[in-house]
Amino acid sequence: MSITSLLLLALCLAFVSFIIGRQKAYAVASRNGGTRTLHSLPGHYGIMVGLWCALPALAIIIGWKLFEGPIVSSMLDSAIPEAIHAKGDKAVELYKNEINNLAASGVPSGVPSTEQDASKIGAANRLNSLRSYSAIALMILTIAVAVIGAALAYRKIKTDTEARPIVERIVHFFLVASASIAILTTVGILFSVVFEAARFFQQVSIVEFVTGTKWSPQTAIRVDQAGSSGSFGAIPLFMGTLLISAIAMVVAVPFGLMSAIYLAEYASSRTRAIVKPLLEILAGIPTVVYGFFAALTVAPMIRRLGDSIGLSVSSESALAAGTVMGIMIIPFVSSLSDDVITAVPQAMRDGSSGLGATQSETVRKVVFPAALPGIVGGILLAASRAIGETMIVVMAAGLAANLTMNPLEAVTTVTVQIVTLLTGDQEFDSAKTLAAFALGLMLFITTLVLNVIALHVVRKYREQYD
C-alpha cells in the first residue's frame, strides 16, 4: 500500500472516529440530561477522538519512513557478495545502487547471463520482498495504532472530560508547527548557503572577495591547463547591481508614487476599481517576459536613440535592464504607497481643506508627510526586490564585469553571475562554483538588512495612528 493511500486511510479512520466520538458525546449527554451537562461541546469530543486516532498513526508513518531506508539497506548487506565488500565502501554503495535500480525497474525474468548478475537479481528480489513486508507491516501497525488511539479516547468521553482545552492545545501546537516549518526552511536555506560560502572562503580570501575589483571566475580545471587562475573581486558585481537597481528605482519611485497619489486622492472610485487591478497586472507579468521586452525592444531602442545623438550605447546597457526592471516594480511601489496614503485619516484631509488648502496642497503638505514613513518602507521593499531580481538582468544586462557607473555601458549583476556560475555541468568543489554561494550569501544579507529596515519603518508608521 503506498504512502498516499495509507495517509488517506488514516484520514478516513480519523473522520470515522470523529463521527463516532461525537455520537458518543451526544449519547452521554442525553443520558445525563442534555449537552449542557458536558464539559465541552460534542464536536470537541469528536475532534479529540479523531486527533487521538490520526496523530499517533501519522507519527508512526513518519517515523517508519525515516528509518525504513537505513534498516532495509543494512539488512541487504548480507546479500552482497564478499568480493564487493572487500573492494571498500564506495564499491558497496555502487553495488547497492545497481540493486536499487534493478529492483525499481523490475527484475528480468530470464536466465541470468553471469554469476554476478545472478547475485544481483537475487539481492534485488530480496530488496523487493523486504520492502513489501515493510509496507504491510506499516499498514497493519498504522491501522492498529489508529484504532487503539481512537478507542482510548473514546473510553475517555465522560461528562467531565475537558475536551475543549485539549483541542485548543492541539490546534495551538499545529499552528506553532506550521510557523516553525516556514522559519526552519529559511534557516535551512541560510545554512546551506553559509556552509558552501565558507568552503569558498577557504580557497579565496574574504578580503579579496569583498574588496577586489576584478571579477573573472574562470579557473583551470586541470593542473597542466593553460588559462586564468581566476580572480574573485565582487565589487564590480555589486556596483553593477547597485547601478541597475538605482536606475530601476529612479523609474519606479516617481511613477509608482504619483500613480499611488492619483489613485488614492484624485481618482473616482470607479476609475480606481479599474486602474488599480490593471496596474497590479504589471506585477503578474512573468519576469522572463520583461526580459524579452528589455533585450529585444528597449535595449535596441535606447541604442538607436543614443546613436542619433552621437552617444555610443552598448547593446546590453545597464539603462535598458534598469528601466524595464523599474517598470516591473512600479506596482510594488504604487500598491504599498496607495495603502499607506489611504490609511491617512480622512480627518486630516478635512482639517487641511477646512483651512482653505487646495487638494494638491493637502496632498503635498499633509497627506504625503503623514504617509512618508510608510512610503519609505514600501520603497525599501521594492529596492530589495530589484536587487534580487534575476531574469531581466540575465537576459538584458551583460556578462562582462565592468566596474563603471556609466548606465550606457554593459554591466553585470550578482544574480547574473550566480546564474552563469551554476548553470550547465559543474563540479561543486571548485572555487568557481562555490563563488556563487558566497555571492548568494552577500545578496541575502543585503536584502535581509533592507527588509528589516523597511519592516521596522513600516511598523513605526503604523503605531502613529493606532
Next chain:
Amino acid sequence: MNDSHQEVFDNIKGTVGDVTVADPKMRLSNVNVFYGEKQAIFDVSLDIANNEVIAMIGPSGCGKSTFLRCLNRMNDTIPTCRVSGEMSLDGEDLYGPSLDTVLLRARVGMVFQKPNPFAKSIYDNVAYGPRIHGLAGNRAELDEIVIESLQKAGLYEEVKDRLEAPGTSLSGGQQQRLCIARTIAVSPEVILMDEPCSALDPIATARIEELIDELRQNYAIAIVTHSMQQAARVSQRTAYFHLGKLVEVGSTNQIFTNPAHELTENYITGRFG
C-alpha cells in the same frame, strides 16, 4: 423612514421663530441637500449673526452637521452630495460661479468633532494656514501669528516650551485647542464647530466652552452640539433640527425655558433624542 417618522416629518411645517437677524454675517435661504437620491436637508433658512454663537441641536441624523458643512462648502468633498438654495456671506453668493472655495474656507473656518492635528509640530500645525495663504511675509510675522493664535486659543502657556513637539503628542483637549488655534490663525470671519467637545473630558470641555465665549468678541460662531447644557451655556441663539428640517429658532433663553414647538420641547426635556 418608517410610518411614525413619516408622520412627524409631515407635521413639521416651516420653522417656528424668526430665522432672520438684522445684520446677518451669513444668510441661508431654502437650502436643500441631497446625498445621491436621499435628501438630507429640507428647505432650511437661517441667518448667522456677527459676534454671536448660534447652537444647532437635534437628534442624531437630523442634518445639523450636514447643514453646517454647507456653510464652508465642505460637502464639496463628498462626490454624491448636491446642494441647492441661496447662501451668502456678506451678501456674496457662496455657490456663485466666481466664488473660490479656497478663499471661502479661509473666511469660514471649521473645527471638527475629533481633534485632527496634522502629523507636524505644534508650530507647523498653526503655521499651516498662514503659509498656504501667504499671510506672513517673513519668519517674524509668522511667529507672531502663531503665538497670537495659540494665545487666543488658550494653549500658548501650556506649549510655549515645546512648539517643535508633534501636535499629536498633546492631550485630547489640548489637541482640540490646537485645532482651534490653527483655524484662528487664518483670521476667519466665521468659525464652524462640529461637536468640538464630544471627544473631550469635562475639564477640557469647560476650557473650550470658555474659549468659545471669548472668541465671540471677534467672530461669528456656529456650533453643532449634542449636549443641551453646552448649547445653553455657550450660545445666544439656538436652532433645533429634526429629520432634516429646521423646527424652531429662537434665543437660547427662550428655547430652553419656553419652547414653542412640541418637538423642541420633547427634545430639550429629554423625552427623545
